[in-house]
Amino acid sequence: MQLKEFENLILNSVKELINKIIIKNLKPKIYGKARIGATISDYFEDEFIKISNNHKNIKNVRGAEKSNTKSSYDIIFSFVIDEINLSEIILIDFKAIKKDGSDSNPDIGSVKKVINLIRNGSFYILYVYYMNELGFVEFVKNNNEYSKLYFLKDVSSSFRRTPTNQLQVNVDALPTYRTRTRKEFINLFILKIKQSHIRAIKKSNDWLLALASIQDEISIKNENIENNLLDKLKKLYNKVFIFLIPSSKQYSLSNILFTKKIISFLINSLVIMDNVFRSVILICGCLDLISLIIFNLA
Structure with a gap:
């Protein structure tokens, strides 16, 4: 047979x-x-x-x-x-x-x-x-x-x-x-696996070479977006700061209540922000506002 x-x-x-x-x-x-x-x-x-x-x-x-x-x-x-x-x-x-x-x-x-x-x-x-x-x-x-x-x-x-x-x-x-049952199949099998790994290595090497430029590109992009955000937050902070500082150190009850609303608004804004760094900036701004309010109420 x-x-x-x-x-x-x-x-x-x-x-x-x-x-x-x-x-x-x-x-x-x-x-x-x-x-x-x-x-x-x-x-x-x-x-x-x-x-x-x-x-x-x-x-x-x-x-x-x-x-x-x-x-x-x-x-x-x-x-x-x-x-x-x-x-x-x-x-x-x-x-x-x-x-x-x-x-x-x-x-x-x-x-x-x-x-x-x-x-x-x-x-x-x-x-x-x-x-x-x-x-x-x-x-x-x-x-x-x-x-x-x-x-x-x-x-x-x-x-x-x-x-x-x-x-x-x-x-x-x-x-x-x-x-040639075993020999022919084994040779083909090993060749296919080798070719697959060579392609995978090439793909990985291409990514490794590209990562540095990708990092620079997205870092610059993120920096521009972040700076734009910080500029807008700074303008918002200045507007709130000017609005909160009265000509007299006497605060009415309505001013105090309104100030509390502004602070609540700033704190609540942190909840919807997905960037930790931006949250830290807002927290610092809130602390500055609270310090100024306490100073003026004193």
Whole structure:
């Protein structure tokens, strides 16, 4: 048996089971809007475990813990060929695609997940895409198929790394079969990650170079605005100061009450000001006014 035949046997075996699950119930009773994809994955996990119970090649099937939302797989099993004493660990990651979201780019796992998988001696991650109607769960065909399956090693070369270190690929991107299975994929994988980090470093360096001029620009802009504000506050202070100082040291009750209103106005103005420095200026002005009033009342 050639390697491609072996991989096709895995794909066809899993696809047969997935299609049985879907066709058996095109409208499963799955409700809820929050994390609906995770709920559908749980449904597939439970049904897959049941339906594969007596399968000739698919053995030791188990699903991820329902509470573990960060699991690297939805289902894990051993694909066994007893005649040649072969057993290969296979991971399945279910991907829900909405009928009107064919141009989406779902995550297909983190960079760290893929590296750890290969480090631990495994290699095959099988992505199972299925489509459901928007608003309720109903499995529908896309390109005359209920499901789309391929291994990570055959992912389209258009896949990319995001700034959050996740791998993404467009759902419509066709897989590319790679004959030199591990070597070819690993080389492409490392190249993609390296290119992504180089772009990120360049972007960071561009920002670092620009920060000095940005700081000067916004500092000058802020200084002009701040000086304009302080000039206006100074004029307001002078007007209030002239108005409050009478020709005589005798204050009438009405003047005192009006002075209190002016002070209240200045204090209340602090509440709506969002700049701490401006608030400090007004507080100092209020304290000066209060000192002058006390002096004149003395």
